[in-house]
Amino acid sequence: MTDETKKKVEDKILGLVTEYVGKKRFKPIDIVKEMEKEFASEGLTKDDIKGALKDLMDEEKLVYGYAGGSFLTVPENK
Amino acid sequence: MGKKHQTPLLDELKKGKWISFVREMERAAEKSERTEDLLGQVEESYRDKVNHWKHGGMAGVRGYGAGMVGRFSEYPDKYPGIKECHSMRIIPSAGFFYNSDFLRKLADISEKHAGGLLNFHGATGNIQILGMSQAEAEDVFQAVAELGFDLGGSGSDLRTPSCCAGQARCEFANYDTMKICRHLTEEYLDELHRPAFNYKFKFKFSGCSNDCVASAARSDLAFIGTWKDKIKINQDEVKNYAKKFNVQKYVLDKCPTKCMWFESENLVIDDENCVKCMHCINELPKALKPGDERGCSILIGAKAPLVTGPRMGMMLVPFYDVNEDAKNDYEWIKSLISNMWEFWDEYGVSRERIGELIGRVGLNTFLEGIGLEPIPEMVEHPRSNPFIKFTEDEEE
Numbered sequence: 409m410t411d412e413t414k415k416k417v418e419d420k421i422l423g424l425v426t427e428y429v430g431k432k433r434f435k436p437i438d439i440v441k442e443m444e445k446e447f448a449s450e451g452l453t454k455d456d457i458k459g460a461l462k463d464l465m466d467e468e469k470l471v472y473g474y475a476g477g478s479f480l481t482v483p484e485n486k
Numbered sequence: 487m488g489k490k491h492q493t494p495l496l497d498e499l500k501k502g503k504w505i506s507f508v509r510e511m512e513r514a515a516e517k518s519e520r521t522e523d524l525l526g527q528v529e530e531s532y533r534d535k536v537n538h539w540k541h542g543g544m545a546g547v548r549g550y551g552a553g554m555v556g557r558f559s560e561y562p563d564k565y566p567g568i569k570e571c572h573s574m575r576i577i578p579s580a581g582f583f584y585n586s587d588f589l590r591k592l593a594d595i596s597e598k599h600a601g602g603l604l605n606f607h608g609a610t611g612n613i614q615i616l617g618m619s620q621a622e623a624e625d626v627f628q629a630v631a632e633l634g635f636d637l638g639g640s641g642s643d644l645r646t647p648s649c650c651a652g653q654a655r656c657e658f659a660n661y662d663t664m665k666i667c668r669h670l671t672e673e674y675l676d677e678l679h680r681p682a683f684n685y686k687f688k689f690k691f692s693g694c695s696n697d698c699v700a701s702a703a704r705s706d707l708a709f710i711g712t713w714k715d716k717i718k719i720n721q722d723e724v725k726n727y728a729k730k731f732n733v734q735k736y737v738l739d740k741c742p743t744k745c746m747w748f749e750s751e752n753l754v755i756d757d758e759n760c761v762k763c764m765h766c767i768n769e770l771p772k773a774l775k776p777g778d779e780r781g782c783s784i785l786i787g788a789k790a791p792l793v794t795g796p797r798m799g800m801m802l803v804p805f806y807d808v809n810e811d812a813k814n815d816y817e818w819i820k821s822l823i824s825n826m827w828e829f830w831d832e833y834g835v836s837r838e839r840i841g842e843l844i845g846r847v848g849l850n851t852f853l854e855g856i857g858l859e860p861i862p863e864m865v866e867h868p869r870s871n872p873f874i875k876f877t878e879d880e881e882e
Contacts, residue, residue: 474681
């Protein structure tokens, strides 16, 4: 995966989670499946998408929330 | 100084002959108002026969999605000290070995930031610091990190792997439980700290089927030491034992498969029928030893009662040459684990353990999904029929 594609995937993930804050709780696998569909033409693997998710976590652009189960969300201060 | 809260029911628990957690909590409460309040609420829980915690809520440290368990008191006005009473899970050393310096420092951290209470290795296998607020969590985490320790698992992630003391302390250990436990813990730190699974997943490593860490009952993937060849017999020692107690009654008659008997004064074992239960070896440790061809069996799918009831692990890999795989950094088992998680990710539903998934889709489908050939030894418990019906060709 090129840096450019990775940036596109990260932006897409961040946009999706932000759009649905308070409406839908995404588990990581939900995101992976969504991105697989979204970027099907670019031949992304699950590991690519999981790698992008991991980077978003490391950069604290996404965090885990918990409500009977874990889900991805944006940090409260954002 | 008088008690802040009267605890007549808890006081009863101090009267037995065993060490009481109540006494320890009271000692901690002498220095901590928080623990005084905790005693008060626990008393109420005993009285009402229901706990008064509000489960869940956000508790954690930066960059981690797991490692803390949030607990909030149902009565924050009555027990202000435990308005927030979170637990922090810390990965233990493999085999649970510590030096006294570490224990003193950890106790100091707990006294400074929490209620002075520590839980050493409950069912989760973690060290737990009990009773801190979210505001203190980051400080506690930094202090623990300075001691060289990291947060354990919680929520829908890989839970902290745990193992028995293995070859460090036990002559029965068939493989180095601590080595594989440590290796896989470090390998999967990301899975441990970020809850990306459908539900929890646990590894446990036991050196033999005495199973001191209860892996067969309490872990999704249990590694239980075993051997392939014959039990080694020292006939002189057998005779010595026979002089001391009734070997026939207490050992041979209790063998689950009755695979051993005396011929004149010599002990004979039909190893083909031995199910490696360890009973005879436990009773006659000087006379009997596991064979030389050692490794472990891998069981899958055990879990405690939540959601669909308890399950014991079922046999997935009868003999895994863990000692050989160790030379390759456990590549074989890591590849199998990766395939399992992939399948569980794809087909599991939320809050479904991997054992429940296998029960739902069938073992055939699961094996096909993870790329493992079915064999007749894949059974629910020893000497039962295999899950899979084999044709005559396949049996050959």
